[in-house]
Amino acid sequence: MGLWTEYKTKDGRSYYYNKHTKESVWEKPSDFVPAVVETASKQEAQWEERLDKKSARLYYYDRVSKTSQWIKPEGVHITSYVNKDRDDTKTAEATKQTTDASTEKPVSTSEETKVETKNDSSPKDAKEDAEEDVADESSKSKKRKKRGTSTKSKQKKTKTTKKSSLIIRDTEEESQEQKEPTDEATQILSVLGKTDSIMELDILSTINAFLRTHTDADGPEMLVKQLSRSYRGHAQMCRLVGSWLDAVPHPENKALAKEDNYWLDADELVFNTLKATIIDRYDPKMLSNVLSDSVVEPVWLKSMLQDSKWRLMLIELAEKHKNCSLLQYAIRRISEAGHHKEIASITNANNVFPVFTAIVADILTRIPFAGVDEVREDYQALEKICTHAAYSYIFTQNVFLEMDAALAAATLDTLPIRSKLERLRQHLHLSVLKKYGSEKIDSLHVLKRASIAKVYPTLSEAIGLILKDHQCSSTASEMLKTAYSSPQPPPVGHIRERIILESLTTALFHPYEAIEGSAHRSACVYLLAYAAAAHDDRPLLDISARDVDVNSEQMQAIARALEDASVICKSDTTLSYNMNEAEAVEKLIRGMEFPVVSMGILHWLQLLMESVQFYNGPFFHAAFPVFLTILRHAILLHQAQWPTVFQVLVIALRLNPDANPVKVLEMKKETLRCMVHLMTCGYVFPVLHFMSTNTDEFDQALLRNFVQLVFARIAPPYSNRFTLAWCTLLLHPKVVQALRTCPAETKAKLKEFSHAVQSRKDVPVDLRDEIRDCYEDKEG
Structure with a gap:
């Protein structure tokens, strides 16, 4: 057995005492043998709850290990001797009043010395006092009996009555009242022992709670020791490191600092670290009472709302913690400050209706006058x-309809704005329809409103059939023809909706679905020709009766062209090996001068490209050059149909038919050639965006061919937007790998483009460096 013994202090720290040398150390000696622990492990601990006579505090003594501590052990049985200790104290005080002064003085002095030692010393002394208390219990009871026989019987009865009164009325209540605050104080003290607890927001209330529950005189001392022991100063360390970083001299040339790749702004470094920590460890429960506990808005929150970086972090947190009241308040304040675009991407922004309405109003204010990229970004946020x-x-659909009605009543020429807003409304309807299905969305259609369905019941019923069946049947087309051939037809905007137009076009031009009859074809042709030739600018909410101006001759010409094109596209003999020599193709191209006929033919091409029966069939490679000719003709005639042409080209580029790989590769190269032709006509950035975001889908030979085709048609000076988009594509790893084996002519053009980029100051430095490293310095 070793000579060292382990003891515990009041706060639970271990120290070691050598009985021979009388030496005490904090660190565990090398020759320490935990004999007491081994003994305790063999026998179950027997804990007793006792009362310190001096401070009236509870402490806990284990008879097996002969150890005592202030903290109550958890999960063990504890025998309470508190009432007995109190009774002994009361009896001792009463006995002292009846004994001589000579006897009383040494007893009092010894008792005070013993209690003082136990109260002020370590738990080792408390343990020794506990052993003495246990050893002297029997002798004390004998002395009390002896002293009791020498007093008068009246005094004995009085003392007995007083003792009984204390036990019945006060002792148990005192024990319970003393026990509960002590447990609560211990828990609060453990909370104060957490790292940097003094930096917590509610530290003052926690300190007051501890002082209220811990009524001993040593409460402030324990509080100071616990707070000082748990303090590490992490926040102050961060501030100190930040001040060191600020003291580092900044490079005089900011461009040089970025170019060297070693400089990182101190504020940005600290912000990124704090942001990552906050997002990872954010707990809404800890900040649930920040707003309720303060009369005014916290200063730190106000500062965060004034900085765009912190606002974006709050928005990111709000997306993750959707039920946090503090973050909901922050989102509302950001909206009130006018930063609607920042919070438009949050899915739960509509939880607060004023925030949602402000976002919708802000987006709809920008969209009519925004460019393509801005409209795409705003529409994605609106759709989300x-x-x-x-x-x-x-609500959003109704806002679109009300805006259309207000713009229709304006004196200015608002038709372009109305067209853009109507297109966005229909796109939004289609996206919701695709996400939730027609069963939930059809009832929300504008024609289902009672005010409109009452005036146009036939129209409402026909549109309902189309939405329900996802196709334009003969019955639905006949009902629509009846509604629009009346003297006062409904607004033509109802059949100009994308869903209705696609249903009518599919009925006429689907290559593998037979039309129900001549009446069905005649009705669909009439409706499409009427939608193309009618001059009717009434909004969809208009129910007033009014004559519609229709050019009869133009309508008849469109109807003939539609019928001829429908017959050709649905014929089984149109697709053949010598399709390029057939007269049917010439008829189709002649009919494409009418936009509605051109859209029908493009729809026919798209359905064919999506059909496995066609692209794995025998006529695919023979018909494909004819299709590209038709697409080029559509590009030439109708600029508004460029997105549809591009969609057909994308479908063709992604085809993987079961054919000779060499023929498939050649087919895709011709598709890329037509796509570059579309770029030269003006449809530049959608093509570049598609190629940049889907680069991994394509073979290196196709990427190399696309770059060569583009370089053959471009020349400086380049716009900043084109330079950035083209550099993004050229710097893709797969494109860089593909261009390593390109011809010398293409490498020369790459170097020329790199020189042109280096001379532009509006291009970021890192982008210029990457282009130079990839293409300008490479030989052969």
Whole structure:
């Protein structure tokens, strides 16, 4: 057995005492043998709850290990001797009043010395006092009996009555009242022992709670020791490191600092670290009472709301913690400050209706006058929040319709703005329809409104059939023809909706679905020709009766061209090996001068490209050059149909038919050639965006061919937007790998483009460096 013994201090720290040398150390000696622990492990601990006579505090003594501590052990049985200790104290005090002064003085002095030692010393002394208390219990009871026989019987009865009164009325209540605050104080003290607890927001209330529950005189001392022991100063360390980084001299040339790749702004470094920590460890429960506990808005929150970086972090947190009241308040404040675009991407932005309405109003204010990229970004945000809940979708649809009605009544020429807003409304309807299905969305259609369905019941019923069946049947087309051939037809905008137009076009031009009859074809042709020739600018909500101006001759010409094209596209003999020599192709090209006929033919091409029966069939490679000729003709005639042409080309580029790989590769190269032709006509950035975002789908030979085709048609000076988009594509790893084996002519053009990029100051430095490293310095 070793000479060292382990003891515990008041706060639970271990120290070691050598009985021979009388030496005490904090660190565990090398020759320490835990004999007491081994003994305790063999026998179950027997804990006793006792009362310190001096401080009236509870402490806990284990008879097996002969150890005592202030903290109550958890999960063990404890025998309470508190009432007995109190009774002994009361009896001792009463006995002292009846004994001589000579006897009383040494007893009092010894008792005070013993209690003082136990209260002020370590738990080792408390353990020794506990052993003495246990050893002297029997002798004390004998002395009390002896002293009791020498007093008068009246005094004995009085003392007995007083003792009984204390036990019945006060002792148990005192024990319970003393026990509960002590447990609560211990828990609060453990909370104060957490790292940097003094930096917590509610530290003052925690300190007051501890002082209220811990009524001993040593409470402030324990509080100071616990807070000082747990303090590490992490926040102050971060501030100190930040000040060191600020003291580092900045490079005089900011461009040089970025170019050297070693400089990182101190504020940005600290912000990124704090942001990552906050997002990872954010707990809404800890900040649930920040707003309720303060009369005014916290200063730190106000500062965060004034900085764009912190606002974006709050928005990111709000997306992750959707039920946090503090973050919901922050989102509302950001919206009130006018930063609607920053919070438009949050799916739960519509949880607060004023925030949602402000976002919708802000987006609809920008969209009519924004460019393509801005409209795409705003529409994606609008679609995200509107498809989140039914009421948000209904509200947005109604805003679109009311804006269309207001713009229709304006004196200015607002038709372009109305067309753009109507197109966005229909796109939003299609996205919701695709996400939730027609069963839930059809009832929200504008024609299902009672005010409109009452005036146009036939129209409402026909549109309902089309939406329900996902096709334009003969019955539905006949009902629509009846509605629009009346003297006062409904607004033509109802059949100009994308869903209705696609249903009518599919009925006429689908290559593998037979039309129900001549009446069905005649009705569909009439409706498409009427939609193309009618001059009717009434909004969809208009129910007033009014004559519509229709050019009869133009309508008849369009109807003839539609019928001829429908017959050709549905014929089984159109697709053949010598299709390029057939007269049917010439008829189709002649009919494409009418936009509605051109759209029908493009729809026919798209359905063919999507059909496995066609692209794995025998006529695919013979018909494909004819299709490219038709697409080029559509590009030449109708600029508004460029997106549809591009969609058909994308489908063709992604085909993988069961054919000779060499023929398939040649077919895709011709598709890329037609796509570059579309770029030269003006449809540049959608093509570049598609190629940049889908680069991994294509073979290196196709990527190399695309770059060569583009370089053959471009020349400086280049716009900044084109330079950035083209550099993004050229710097893709797969493109860089593909261009390593390109011809010398293409490498020369790559170097020329790199020189042109180096001379532009509006291009970021890192982008210029990457282009130079990839293409300008490479030989052969």
